[in-house]
Amino acid sequence: xxxxxxxxxxxxxxxxxxxxxxxxxxxxxxxxxxxxxxxxxxxxxxxxxxxxxxxxxxxxxxxxxxxxxxxxxxxxxxxxxxxxxxxxxxxxxxxxxxxxxxxxxxxxxxxxxxxxxxxxxxxxxxxxxxxxxxxxxxxxxxxxxxxxxxxxxxxxxxxxxxxxxxxxxxxxxxxxxxxxxxxxxxxxxxxxxxxxxxxxxxxxxxxxxxxxxxxx
Numbered sequence: 368x369x370x371x372x373x374x375x376x377x378x379x380x381x382x383x384x385x386x387x388x389x390x391x392x393x394x395x396x397x398x399x400x401x402x403x404x405x406x407x408x409x410x411x412x413x414x415x416x417x418x419x420x421x422x423x424x425x426x427x428x429x430x431x432x433x434x435x436x437x438x439x440x441x442x443x444x445x446x447x448x449x450x451x452x453x454x455x456x457x458x459x460x461x462x463x464x465x466x467x468x469x470x471x472x473x474x475x476x477x478x479x480x481x482x483x484x485x486x487x488x489x490x491x492x493x494x495x496x497x498x499x500x501x502x503x504x505x506x507x508x509x510x511x512x513x514x515x516x517x518x519x520x521x522x523x524x525x526x527x528x529x530x531x532x533x534x535x536x537x538x539x540x541x542x543x544x545x546x547x548x549x550x551x552x553x554x555x556x557x558x559x560x561x562x563x564x565x566x567x568x569x570x571x572x573x574x575x576x577x578x579x580x581x582x583x
Contacts, residue, residue, distance in 0.1 A: 385541070403447060464540055
């Protein structure tokens with residue numbers, strides 16, 4: 368429990384440092400057995416202390432302590448129920464990604480880390496009202512088969528088998544967005560073919576790196 372709170376506190380600071388959220392935006396969580404630790408509502412992610420992560424019983428929904436969990440609690444719990452393998456959920460508002468997907472730009476694999484860390488498909492969900500059952504249903508419907516979901520006019524949801532893995536996916540999404548933006552400005556972005564994607568998926572070196580991320 369203490370280790371999870373410590374890691375969440377560290378990642379919360381990094382998310383803000385990297386500009387993936389601003390102000391009290393975004394929310395993150397991690398699972399430990401039947402319990403989930405979520406960012407408290409209204410807090411800047413880099414200001415949350417280790418003892419302020421809100422503990423919630425995944426099976427019953429019981430909330431422990433005096434602080435209110437993020438308003439996206441339903442989405443977080445829904446993801447953990449839908450994907451028992453998932454140990455962490457990170458929801459960010461990365462500006463370049465948000466701008467591109469809200470303008471109708473689709474994300475497709477075009478560099479090795481994209482394929483290895485994000486996967487060959489990163490779907491975009493049309494805007495739905497945040498903080499309720501509508502966004503829970505929309506995200507959980509896609510998260511069954513992917514590890515990153517883009518929310519038009521809202522942000523990004525990245526999941527992982529560790530806090531580090533979900534954080535890494537959040538980072539790579541925004542890095543991809545920067546490259547897509549530059550590619551659009553300079554010409555036509557060259558994306559990978561199906562054959563190129565398959566070759567990357569078979570790389571032993573990528574399997575090793577992915578295995579490390581799951582345990583950090």
